[in-house]
Amino acid sequence: MPKDSLPALLIIDMQQGMRDTPAPRNNPHAEQRIAHVLAAWRAAGAPVVHVRHISRTPGSPFWPGQPGAAFQADFTPLAHEHVQEKNVPDAFIHSGLERWLRVRGIEALVIVGVSTNNSVEATARSAGNLGLCTYVLADACFAFDKRDYHGTLRCADDVHAMALANLQGEYAEILDSRQALALLE
Template sequence: MTQPPALIIIDMQQGMQSATLPPRNNPTAEGMIARLHAAWRVAGYPIVSVRHISRSPASVFAPGQSGVEFQPRFHPMVHEHVVEKNVPDAFIHTGLERWLHARGITHLVIVGVSTNNSVEATARTAGNLGFSTIVVSDATFTFDKTDFGGTHRSAEDVHLMALANLHGEYAEVMSSDDVLRRYAMGIA
């Protein structure tokens, strides 16, 4: 590994705290994301904050809505890279791949929301593009969903299936403790 891994924080926006969203899993995810975020900052490793900008004017993620703003604890610093996306995948029409290659970054650690949507889409593309990718299981979360057959699935079931879809094929799924150990950042 020539360059340190980039921490990719996906869609940690105020709209993700909306009371209108379905029930979610992993209520400690924000704490784990904050822990990794702080460790990356202390180490001086690259951080990319991804923000979803909806094309639908009715969305809480539409420009001009408070939901589009980063949650205060995840607000990027001036020198940290921000990617704005209009689809779940943070690589599509954003310049993220070019930004990473220009800096020689080949290893990515992905956290955020939703495990089965933006996290999974971004991790699949990262793996397909040849990046060594880790998805952090306890620093991601998702929401209840009804499957195509009409069966209600809990957020935890959706989360675990999304992680299973990724692990070993597109990414390695690890806990935040294991990520901190791997990159010798200590356990905060």
């Protein structure tokens, strides 16, 4: 595939603050899979976008200047890779992400990161609604235990699976990291 038609890899919220959460989560090997996909994207010369959440809530671990807002060491952007800051779960809202992609002729995205039912799902929904060919890597995202509307505690695997089900077909295609590497060929 020509480099100008390769999908962009969006790595969402892989920041220090995500390492410190006490809530149980799923996909314990997601970071390793994300790092593997990132290495493949870099080797292919494909576009990489690092999305960083910067909170507007004082005291948040993602408040500007707090250690939690920094990228995890394995996901530190290279000088030529794009960094997109966001203040809400959806990386397209109040940001220049869509314009950055369109100016470069990027029409496809591969989304990884955290959390599946929050920033990953919100960003993938917008990407799909914007007409971008969107892929979410099920094994390179993770979620946390969460109570549903009725107060029932749902395990992280169930939260993750439901978020992926919400996206499949209508907004995105759900792949695993191995399948995503074929997109670079």
